[in-house]
Amino acid sequence: MPAKIIQPNSEPFKKVDIDPITLDIIESALRSARYEMDAVLFRTAMSPGIREQHDEFPMIASPNGKMVVGQFGSFIHGFNRDYDGTIEEGDLFLTSDPYSCAGAISHAPDWLVMRPVFLDGRLIAYAAMFGHMTDVGGKVPGSLPTDAAQIYEEGVVIPIIKIYKKDVLQDDVLKVILHQCRKPQWNHSDFNALVAAVRLAEKRLLELCERFGVDMVQTAMDELLERNRSAMLHLIQTTIGKEERVYFEDYVDDDGKGMGPYKLACTMWREGDLLVFDFEGTDPQSDSSINMLLNEEMFKMFVGVYLINIFDPQIMFNDGFYDHVDVRIPPGTILKPLKPAALSSRTHMLARIFDVLGGLLGQRNPDYMVAAGFSDSPHFMYSGYDKDGEWYQLYQIGFGGIPGRPVGDGPDGHSLWPSFTNVPNEFLEAYFPLRIEIYESIADTGGPGLHRGGNGVTIGYRALEPGEMSLHDDRWLTYPWGVVGGLPGRRSRKEIVRVDGSTEILRPKCDHVKVEAGDLLLFHTWGGGGWGDPFERDPALVALEVDRGLVTMEGAKRYGVVLNDDLSVDEDATTALRDKMRGERPEIKLIDRGGTVEELRARCKEETGLEPPVAPVFREHIIKALKERDERARRAVAAAE
Numbered sequence: 001m002p003a004k005i006i007q008p009n010s011e012p013f014k015k016v017d018i019d020p021i022t023l024d025i026i027e028s029a030l031r032s033a034r035y036e037m038d039a040v041l042f043r044t045a046m047s048p049g050i051r052e053q054h055d056e057f058p059m060i061a062s063p064n065g066k067m068v069v070g071q072f073g074s075f076i077h078g079f080n081r082d083y084d085g086t087i088e089e090g091d092l093f094l095t096s097d098p099y100s101c102a103g104a105i106s107h108a109p110d111w112l113v114m115r116p117v118f119l120d121g122r123l124i125a126y127a128a129m130f131g132h133m134t135d136v137g138g139k140v141p142g143s144l145p146t147d148a149a150q151i152y153e154e155g156v157v158i159p160i161i162k163i164y165k166k167d168v169l170q171d172d173v174l175k176v177i178l179h180q181c182r183k184p185q186w187n188h189s190d191f192n193a194l195v196a197a198v199r200l201a202e203k204r205l206l207e208l209c210e211r212f213g214v215d216m217v218q219t220a221m222d223e224l225l226e227r228n229r230s231a232m233l234h235l236i237q238t239t240i241g242k243e244e245r246v247y248f249e250d251y252v253d254d255d256g257k258g259m260g261p262y263k264l265a266c267t268m269w270r271e272g273d274l275l276v277f278d279f280e281g282t283d284p285q286s287d288s289s290i291n292m293l294l295n296e297e298m299f300k301m302f303v304g305v306y307l308i309n310i311f312d313p314q315i316m317f318n319d320g321f322y323d324h325v326d327v328r329i330p331p332g333t334i335l336k337p338l339k340p341a342a343l344s345s346r347t348h349m350l351a352r353i354f355d356v357l358g359g360l361l362g363q364r365n366p367d368y369m370v371a372a373g374f375s376d377s378p379h380f381m382y383s384g385y386d387k388d389g390e391w392y393q394l395y396q397i398g399f400g401g402i403p404g405r406p407v408g409d410g411p412d413g414h415s416l417w418p419s420f421t422n423v424p425n426e427f428l429e430a431y432f433p434l435r436i437e438i439y440e441s442i443a444d445t446g447g448p449g450l451h452r453g454g455n456g457v458t459i460g461y462r463a464l465e466p467g468e469m470s471l472h473d474d475r476w477l478t479y480p481w482g483v484v485g486g487l488p489g490r491r492s493r494k495e496i497v498r499v500d501g502s503t504e505i506l507r508p509k510c511d512h513v514k515v516e517a518g519d520l521l522l523f524h525t526w527g528g529g530g531w532g533d534p535f536e537r538d539p540a541l542v543a544l545e546v547d548r549g550l551v552t553m554e555g556a557k558r559y560g561v562v563l564n565d566d567l568s569v570d571e572d573a574t575t576a577l578r579d580k581m582r583g584e585r586p587e588i589k590l591i592d593r594g595g596t597v598e599e600l601r602a603r604c605k606e607e608t609g610l611e612p613p614v615a616p617v618f619r620e621h622i623i624k625a626l627k628e629r630d631e632r633a634r635r636a637v638a639a640a641e
Contacts, residue, residue, distance in 0.1 A: 003083040009121030013063075013218040026208060026220040027316060033204035034058050034069040037129055037197040038419075044196055046189035047134040048431075049395045052423040056131035056194075060201055062221045063123045066319040071419075073301030074319050075104025076126055079114070083160050089118040092164035092195065096136065097157045099339045103293035106350060107343045108157045109133045109143050111191065115198040117205050119214055125221075127201035129194050133187050134395045137180040138344075141383035142395050142470055146256030146509040148289040148342035155344075156180035164195075182383075183393055225320030228304075232321030235307045236275050239365050245269040248359035249281070250372070251597065252348045253477040253613065255288035256509035260613035261478060261597055262286060262334055264352055268360040275303070277360075278328040284618040285337035292349030294335040296327040299353065306357055310367060331627055338626035345509065348474045351375040351416055355481075358403075359591065362483065366406065371453055371529025372480040372489070373403030376473065377416050378525055380459075382515075384467025386433050392465075394432050396423055398473070398523060401446050401454035404486055404531030410454035412441045412550065433465035442490070442524060444555035449486030449530025450537050455550055456490065456525040462518070469513040475526040476508045477604060477613065479594035486530025487558065488594040491608065493524040505609045533588065534559045535578045539569040 037058040045051040057071045065076030079101055080087075093114045098106050105112045112130035116123055136143045138155030148154050156177055163170055174191070178184040208217050247267045254260030265281035277299070285291050300322050308315045329336040334349060355372045362369030378398035386392050397420060402410035415421075425436040438460030446453035463469075471494055479488035494506040499518030506513065515521070542561040545551040556563055560578035562570040594600070604612035 003080045004086045005116075005123055006086050006088040007122055011122065014215045015222070016215050016219050018216060018219050018223060022212065022216065023220055023223055026212065026217060027224055029204065029208055030060060030069045030224075031316070033201050034060060036204065037127075037201050040200050041129065041131065041193045041197045044189065044193035045131065047183070047186045047395070048423050048427065049134055049397070050131045050190055050193070052421065052427060053397050054420055055397065056129060058197065058201070059126075059128045060205070061126040061128070062225065063125060063218070065126065066225055066322075067301075068221050068224055068318050069316065070318075072104070073295070073297045075101050075128075075295065075297065077297070078102035078104060078295070079160070085162070087116050087123070088166075089116070089121070090164065090166035091116055091162050092198070093160055094163040095158050095160040097159050098293045098343055099151075100160045103295035104298070105130050106293055106295075106346050107144075108138075108151065108154050109136050109344070111158070111194065113163070113191075113194045113198055115202055117202045119206060119209055122214075124209065124214060124218065125205050127198040127205070129197045131190055131194055133181070133190060135182040135187070135393060137182065140470055140511045141182060141393050141468065142379070142381035144344045144379060144381070144470065144472060145289060145342075146345055146470070146472065146511050148344055149287055150340040151342055152340060154289065154342060182391065224316060225318055228315060228318045228320035229324070231312065231315050232304055232307065233273060233324055235311055236270065236273065236324055239307070239311075239367070240270045240275060241364055242270050242272075244364075246360050246363045248356055248363065250352050250355045250359065251478050252290055252352055253474050254509065255286050255290045255616070256345060256507075257288045258613055259288075259616040262290065262616060264335065264349070264356050266356050266360060268364075273324055274326055275324060276326045276328070277303070279333065279335055280328070280330055282330065282333040282335055283616065284620065284623055285332055285334050285341050286616065287619065289342035289345040290348055291334055291337040291341045291343050292346040293337060293343060294329055294349075294353070296329065297322065299327050300325045302353065302357060306361065306368070331630065332623040338623065338630055345472055347377045347379070347472065351377060354416075363590070366484075369483050369531070370405045371403035371410070371447060371449070371483045371486055371531050373410055373453065373528035374400035374414065374416055374526065376400070376475065378492070378523070379470070379472035380461070380523060381470040382432065382434060382461070382463070382467055384465060386465050392432055392467075394428070396428075398457065398459070398525050400456045400492075400525035401480070401489055401527035403480065403528035404447065404449045404451035404453045404482070406451075406531065409452045410446065410528040412446070412455040413457040414454060433463070433467075435462040435464060436460065437462050437520065438522070441550060442527070443550055443552050445490035445527030446550075447480065447482045447487045447489040447527060447530030448534035448537070448558045449482060450532025450534065451486070451530065452537070452545070453480065453482070453486070453489045453528030453530045456492065456527045459523045461521040461523065463515040463521070464517055466516050469515055469521060470511045471506060471508065471513065471523070473508040473525070476608060476610070477600055478597070480526055480529045481594065482529035482592045483531055484590060485533040485588040486592065487534060488592055489527030489529045492526040493608070495522050496520065497522065507610065529592075535582060539574050543567050543569050
């Protein structure tokens with residue numbers, strides 16, 4: 001049954017005239033409130049994943065559930081559709097169950113709080129925030145098991161609950177939840193920080209209504225949504241060809257259980273003013289935790305951010321344009337798994353979607369064409385008991401190479417999410433039994449091109465106490481592909497140098513890696529693909545990057561550049577080498593993947609030191625039964641309504 005909104009005051013809002021200056025002031029105030037939410041959270045959270053790395057996402061939505069400011073798009077429509085209960089003044093909701101909110105959050109470590117904002121008995125807005133908890137229980141520290149088969153193995157999963165009723169905390173419920181977590185103090189603090197953030201948004205919304213009047217604020221929200229809709233409609237009409245279908249596919253290399261790659265496939269076309277993305281052809285859901293319950297509204301937001309940032313970054317992205325984008329994801333696939341499929345390691349799928357989106361849009365318009373880049377959030381986890389018998393537990397997100405783009409090189413050692421920041425090494429060494437011995441860009445990992453792909457990063461973690469490590473990463477088999485003549489970036493690699501001097505190559509997704517004091521983990525992330533012909537890159541720029549340690553002398557030859565011992569360009573040798581390499585290379589590719597999946601699998605052992613993953617086996621009979629179960633449930637709900 002859909003949620004029931006309890007409003008003692010049912011008077012509709014009045015649309016009023018609003019001048020451009022007032023609209024700009026309200027827009028700026030809403031933007032400011034959104035960033036204030038971040039600031040409150042960072043100041044009050046305890047876990048480094050939120051406090052230091054900023055793994056959180058805020059939102060302020062209109063009373064009809066459309067995101068006006070935020071990052072990930074609104075989940076309110078799905079919430080109102082699926083929540084069987086009331087929404088009242090003084091409520092504050094909590095959930096960590098992706099299946100309860102249509103994938104608005106996509107795994108159990110993400111805790112989402114949502115506050116309906118009321119004024120004079122009327123719902124005027126929603127404020128929400130979610131953040132990634134360091135631990136929520138489950139079979140491994142960090143609650144991101146690579147080998148989980150069901151969501152029940154991934155820690156406490158919180159359905160949609162009223163954690164505050166009439167502004168009274170349901171303390172016993174919270175205690176039960178925190179009791180399942182390995183770091184309850186951190187979770188408690190982070191939860192309070194999330195609550196403080198949404199209450200801050202509520203306060204700012206009420207202040208706006210007091211200053212301008214509730215009708216003016218509601219009119220401004222509607223205008224901001226409409227402005228976004230008009231801008232996006234113009235971009236869709238002018239940059240996306242009508243009726244012509246474009247197809248693209250990419251892969252997640254393995255599932256943590258030795259099978260892979262898994263295919264993400266999407267076809268894009270325009271029907272009038274409607275931009276369609278159809279994921280038919282995507283692989284069935286996995287028996288491991290790499291499944292991603294992709295929220296359609298979230299994907300629409302990704303499309304909007306992509307288009308707006310290319311053509312007009314000043315446009316405030318929000319949900320206004322959603323009726324012009326249609327997202328079709330077949331149920332039972334790896335992007336729409338059916339409960340109880342595991343979801344904890346969904347980051348690889350989530351991130352690869354950006355590469356798929358770039359591949360689709362880039363084929364249609366060269367202004368959109370970017371290479372494959374650091375489309376992931378690699379996770380490093382280290383836990384155990386220190387010499388004082390205290391439990392320590394680190395969750396950290398890694399950085400890598402951003403792809404080459406039409407406007408220039410990809411940044412080195414950057415995050416998938418632009419707002420994420422690095423955990424300072426000094427913090428890590430002060431609070432955890434480890435030492436950071438290496439933190440540097442990896443030369444030559446960015447794909448050569450007219451615009452170079454960003455380099456990956458090596459972090460050397462020296463364990464100072466016995467414990468366990470978990471690693472999550474990808475792009476170790478497939479390459480970050482280059483475009484329009486650019487070459488692929490280098491793959492990722494993980495290895496551990498034991499205290500006895502022996503070296504072991506680690507699988508990219510693994511748990512329970514035992515370490516002793518003195519062991520050194522080398523965590524190498526991948527580089528971004530190159531954009532454009534590398535032989536068109538300025539040789540002086542290549543020489544500068546050799547001097548800066550971003551490219552090696554030998555790596556410079558991949559651009560056809562020969563350097564003297566003093567790093568000056570040997571003009572004659574460079575001209576000769578480029579002429580020779582141009583004559584020998586095959587036809588320039590629009591997309592250079594470095595080989596087919598089968599070719600990469602055949603070369604895997606030689607190139608990576610690891611056995612290749614085997615082709616996935618899909619349990620079609622189970623998926624069919626789950627589909628039939630869900631269909632019966634939908635028919636039952638429809639009949640009851």
